[in-house]
Amino acid sequence: MENKLQNYIQKHILRHLTKSLILFFSVTLFTSCFVDDDTNEICTEDCTEFKGQLRTEDGRPIAGADINLEYTSSHIFLSAVRRIATTTTDKNGFYKILAFLRDNEIEKGSNGNLGLYFDVNQISNALPNNYLKPKTTFTSNGRVIDAFKAKVFFHQIYNRDTILENDFIAPMKGKIQIKIDDFTPIVENDYFYATIIYDYSFLNPVWEFRQSRDYNSIRLINKTSNFVFNYETILNGDTRINIQKSKNGITTYSDTIIKLSSPNLTTIELKY
Known part of the structure; x- marks a missing residue:
């Protein structure tokens, strides 16, 4: 009787283990990401030209930045990336890519994204201290996420012979x-929150960041004092200070927008 019971248990465990392994490998297989690297191909006809310049607000070129052209498509349990071309900005910050786009990459209703990308780390390292460096990491649910990729998407291209x-x-x-x-x-749980928000890409309407709005937050809870906080922000663009406070148990909200025109330190006083 004991042997029969042991055999039954072993067969039961083996059957469920087999099902689990099949499920694991099926999910792994069908949620794969395929990468097709065509960056060594040279376009000789019907080429689409992508060009531009990376520079600072006052005209200083950003040299040596890698620019990548990719097409990404997504399906159920499957994503695919075609690395079409890559280049590097020259000493004057200019880049140019000639690429042949496939039919599915320019057709109407395509389920993918054609885009230019560059690594924000390279921009941050290239900029002197009088320019605002983009943040290269951000925190999500307590986890530090790697460097952003700035990107510009081309949602529809109708002809290959396009600049x-x-x-x-x-x-x-x-x-x-x-x-x-x-x-x-005044009462327990009174607080003062201030969030400093700016759009790093405000000079670049077509470029998108993974986190296009950068921000810092001030959080004061159950403390009595005067506080001073120093922050960096953009020059010549809008910086919004979003305020939420609870005073004597009553919560209020307000916004203040400032635009700095001088690199010198500007002091702003906020009242509780």
Whole structure:
């Protein structure tokens, strides 16, 4: 009797283990990402031209930045990337790519994205300190995510024989000092939150960042003091200070928009 029971248990476990392995390999197989690298191919006819310049707001070229042209498509349990071409900006910050686009990459209703990409790390390393460097990491649910890729998507191209020109412009850096006066909670759980928001790509309407709006937050809870905070932000563009506070148990919201025109430190006083 004991042997029969053991055999039954072993067969039961083996059957479920086999099913689990089949499911694991099926999911792995059918949720794969395929990469097709065509960057060594040279376009000789019916070429689409992508060109532009990477530079700072005041015209300083950003040299040595890698630019990649890719087509990404997604299906159920499957994604595919075609690396079409790559180049590097020259000493004057200019780039040019000649590429042959496949029919499915330009046809109407395509289920993929054709885009130019560059690594924000390279831009950050190339910029002197008087320019605002883009953040190369951000935090999501406590995890630090790797460098952003700036990108521009071409949602529809009707003809291969087309020239598409897109510049990227890095902004100058401004500095703000925020003073919060008289933060004195009246009841328990009174608080003061201020979020400093700016759009790093405000000079580049076609370029998109993984996190196009950069921000810093001030959070004061159950403390009594005056506080001073220093931040970097964009020059010549809008910086929004979003304020949420609870005073005597009553919550209010407000926005303040500033535009810095000088790289010198600008002081802003906020009242609780």
